[in-house]
Amino acid sequence: MIKQTAYSRAVSDWLAEAHPNPAQAKAEWGDPSRGHVALIPTGRTFDTVRVAAEIVHATVDAEDESSVAAFLSALVDGPVIHDAYRSASAYYLLVPLGSCAHHLDDAAQLLAPGTTWLGVPEPTRTARPGAYWVLPPRQRDDLCIPGYVDQLIRAGRRKLAEPPAAVPGVEEGVQECREPQEGGTH
Template identity: 75%
Template sequence: MTGQVAYSRGLGVANWLASAHPDPEQAKAEWGDPRKGHVALIPTGRIFDTVRVAAKVVHAAVGDTDDARVAAFLSALVDGPVIHDAYSASIAYCFLVPLGSCAHHRADDAHRLVPGTTWLGVPEAARTARPGAFWVLAPRQYDDLCIPGYVDQLIRAGRRNLAKAAEIAREGCPQ
């Protein structure tokens, strides 16, 4: 990809993400501000919904905590943008999904952020590493979102693996 094409694509993604903010220019300014960690607060439920999944569930599904291995696994499964919220005390992954999807997720370990009342810390499109919030998988283009059924599959697998590990621990068997 040439530099100009990459720049155009990145600008398109940034404009798309900023369009979710009531003042898109404010979102762009927040991305440029190192004091804000290059993260803009953007309301959910305007151009995408967000499913926030506890890191322990994602890591149990992946079978690893390494950032690169988690990214490779998620890239092969969910096919869309994922933010790792490493600033949060609960440390979670946020999956951007189509509006109206995933409303059934209401548990502590995986829940859809309430549209219209929740603001998500969205890193600038080029922020793909720690520290703080970063894109595990950045949007590739305008309207790029995760496939909801695959996000559901990931959550089920993580919960299943956590339950198996807890059962093994209760029985006192080595893993």
């Protein structure tokens, strides 16, 4: 069992208080069969924006965990969970209540407050397997900065929409694949 400091106890208490039964959340964190993950409803203490991994990775221009963590720490400055179990993985950014209601599409979506339960890893769980904190909360009420969450999403969408880079030294029109001519070689 991990020794809990006053700091980690305060963060654990804060996250658990988002659950209607805080003792249940703490019990779920202690259960290895549940992956040390508690189901906590969104919209009580914080809202959550789910961002597709492809958007985050496009913004960061990397997929490795240390690059993503360093970039997110510098940009959103708040707690982020990575769901590493899902085949289409996602990042979950904890934001202030009501601050990101405009995110409504599949790639970046506010989880419906009050009706969505988020898998929240035990506060000291910062590595795979399963859901883990890319950036754990540092204190009570530690949340991502909404404007920077928006910047992250917009930058990723822009990068994903960019056409592939041209190959240096090759004419622009020649880069498109074409059907072979009859009798021609490939």
